[in-house]
Amino acid sequence: xxxxxxxxxxxxxxxxxxxxxxxxxxxxxxxxxxxxxxxxxxxxxxxxxxxxxxxxxxxxxxxxxxxxxxxxxxxxxxxxxxxxxxxxxxxxxxxxxxxxxxxxxxxxxxxxxxxxxxxxxxxxxxxxxxxxxxxxxxxxxxxxxxxxxxxxxxxxxxxxxxxxxxxxxxxxxxxxxxxxxxxxxxxxxxxxxxxxxx
Numbered sequence: 001x002x003x004x005x006x007x008x009x010x011x012x013x014x015x016x017x018x019x020x021x022x023x024x025x026x027x028x029x030x031x032x033x034x035x036x037x038x039x040x041x042x043x044x045x046x047x048x049x050x051x052x053x054x055x056x057x058x059x060x061x062x063x064x065x066x067x068x069x070x071x072x073x074x075x076x077x078x079x080x081x082x083x084x085x086x087x088x089x090x091x092x093x094x095x096x097x098x099x100x101x102x103x104x105x106x107x108x109x110x111x112x113x114x115x116x117x118x119x120x121x122x123x124x125x126x127x128x129x130x131x132x133x134x135x136x137x138x139x140x141x142x143x144x145x146x147x148x149x150x151x152x153x154x155x156x157x158x159x160x161x162x163x164x165x166x167x168x169x170x171x172x173x174x175x176x177x178x179x180x181x182x183x184x185x186x187x188x189x190x191x192x193x194x195x196x197x198x
Contacts, residue, residue, distance in 0.1 A: 056173025060166060063104040063117040063175075065091055071175040093119075096183045106165070115166045119178060121186040125156030128197045134158065137196050141189050148185050160186040 060067050068091050069079045077095035079102075084090060088111070091102040100121050104114035126134060131152070138150045138158065148162050162182045164175070 054172065056171060056176065058172045059169055060171060060175065061115075061169050062112075063102075063114045063166060065089065067172070067175065068093065068102055068117075071172050072179055075176060075180060077179070093179060095179060096187075098183050098186060100179065100182065102179075117164050117166075117175075117178075118161065119164070119182055120159045120161045121182065122153075123158045123160070123186075123190065123193075125158070126193060126197065129193070131156065133196070134193075137189075137193055141192060145185055145188070148182055150189055158189070160189055 054070070058070070065079060065081050072079055072093055072095055075095065077093055080092040080094070082090050082092055090104075093100040093102050098121050100119055103118045104116065105118055106116035107114040129137075134152055134156075138152055141150045148160050150158055150160050152158055160182065162178055164170075164178045
């Protein structure tokens with residue numbers, strides 16, 4: 001039995017191509033070969049606009065590192081700010097044994113006042129399953145849960161993703177729920193794959 005584990009070691013990147021910003025993760029696939037790397041990118045942009053924190057009903061208008069910290073630190077999470085190779089800012093959120101990428105998007109031209117946030121948990125490819133078997137499990141997962149979406153990346157890794165917006169405002173409680181629910185459902189995907197490989 002081989003359990004798929006979330007990525008424990010990763011080098012994160014944010015890259016700009018023809019004016020569009022992509023975020024992703026360079027994974028160290030030491031189980032396959034210590035020299036192998038792969039990339040997964042999802043369209044996005046980033047910024048850092050400070051907003052003060054508070055309780056669940058505290059309003060937020062934009063997504064940035066301080067808002068993410070205010071949402072996740074009271075739940076025991078930690079938030080690390082990272083800088084991509086083009087200078088864009090994104091965040092690594094450690095929560096409940098998982099590492100999640102959080103990338104603010106839909107920002108103003110000066111990369112502030114971001115009203116979108118992409119969140120992802122990325123799993124290594126299962127060596128004990130074919131691509132067709134993994135896709136079957138992804139389809140089962142997507143039919144079972146409306147909240148996140150699971151996708152197979154070109155390198156065979158699987159991303160469990162969520163995109164949230166604050167077009168007309170939101171609050172810390174909603175953002176906290178985005179992260180905690182995604183973490184819980186990512187663990188359900190992990191359990192589903194583990195059961196499928198027995």
